[in-house]
Amino acid sequence: MAKGDPEKPKGKMSAYAFFVQMCRKEHKKTPEVPVNFAEFSKKCSERWKTMSGKEKSTFDEMAKADKVHYNQEMKDYGSAKGGKKKDPNAPKRPPSGFFLFCSEFCSKIKSTNPGISIGDVAKKLGEMWNNLSDSKKQLYINKAAKLKKYEKDVADY
Template sequence: MVKRIPRRDPGAPKRNLSVYLMYQNAMRDTFKTQNPGMTFGQLSKYTSSMYAALPNAEKEGWILRASQEKLRYEMEMATYVPAPGYDAKGGIVACASPLRAMNLSPKDPNAPRRNISSYLLYQNAIRNILKAEYPGASFGDLSKLTSTRYKKLTSQEKKLWDERARLDKQRFDAEISNYSPPAGYDLVGKLIEESRRKGPKKRDPDRPKRARGSYVLFTNIERPKIFAENPKIGFTSLGVALGERWRAQSPEMREKYDALAQKDKLRFVEEMHAYNVQKSSEDAAREAEVLATCTNTSAMAMASASYANCEPMVKNVSEEIGLVEQAVYYHQATVPLGDNTAAPIMMQPQ
């Protein structure tokens, strides 16, 4: 497995921020609360305008903070020793890339070449012709020309390219069936990375829905109204309109939505309590089932072990009993009785 190396040394000192970034980070939550309907871009513009309107005395305070932050960074960097694979500033060295360090390419060079579609086969065949006809055309223009010409092909001509694509797929299937990937590559020759992005975590369908805030409840009611007034409104414009309507609400109306939000919060708390109780009981039942299975398995294992330990002893006793029976048999068969008649021959022990 190839592990992804962090782009920056985790042990490197945290970089200092500029004056504006320090102001932005400090005021972000405040501005979000004051303008709940603003998008990310609108909030950035609003922050910039608020920073530009700061009095000089306040700006000097932020400049002083930034100077102290820069001094902290320089002092920490003076004693910083970079880890292997990182430069003096904590950035990754180019040659420390896992692919270069292990001399592995993203695809095995000996892997079979993937098959391509009929359109790509046509595109590859006509590319040089179009370049000669339109020497000044850009990549996008050539793509449009290729698409236009491909659409104008007759059904018979398209069948020829479909047949070529089918043969190319047969070629790939035959080659990939005999392909043995080297270590570090999957069955089609792609590099296996340990840090491959995982899919989204599946949500438990029985888990209660989260509580909604007063603004969210307000938007759920007002959104259909805005769509009815302006069906073609865009997503950004919709957010702006909702924010404006929310800010225009009277304190009494806001209290109404706050009460609804509080009620929804209580609903969520109650449902989550019931959900957790149910999950705990299910987990306890599963644990008991597993414990019972393990107990039965352990008992069977102990019985098997006991039999295995006792089996040699039983076998030895059986052998000794057999030897005694054999001795009695032969003794009775050969030793004469008092009347000079031989003892009756007993049945030979089994």
């Protein structure tokens, strides 16, 4: 299964990647020789290291051109995608019953356990919520339900 967006442009290539691509094309001209990737890679690396700056400059130019092309594609991709920007004036989603519970007990946990990490506070709050009776949970859930004018606010917005 492919990850990410199939429409997204492929990444930009480095000068070395263009060099390896050229080596591969040269190697394909002799089809009777089987390709051992480890050996092929090692030979390309050694050849790259011994090349002069002038010889590498053509690959550097190819990489620069590819970078410009890639940046333009990404710019077009971003605008075509229509990147949603969050409206700061949009109504905020109300907290759930669990989050109302957390906001009430977070400071109590921090005061009884000074120096406790945020992760440990979250674990304790989760344990406390799970151990809470259904009737006490329902109090927080009802408080959250009263705050649920969000759907109406979004419709009005």
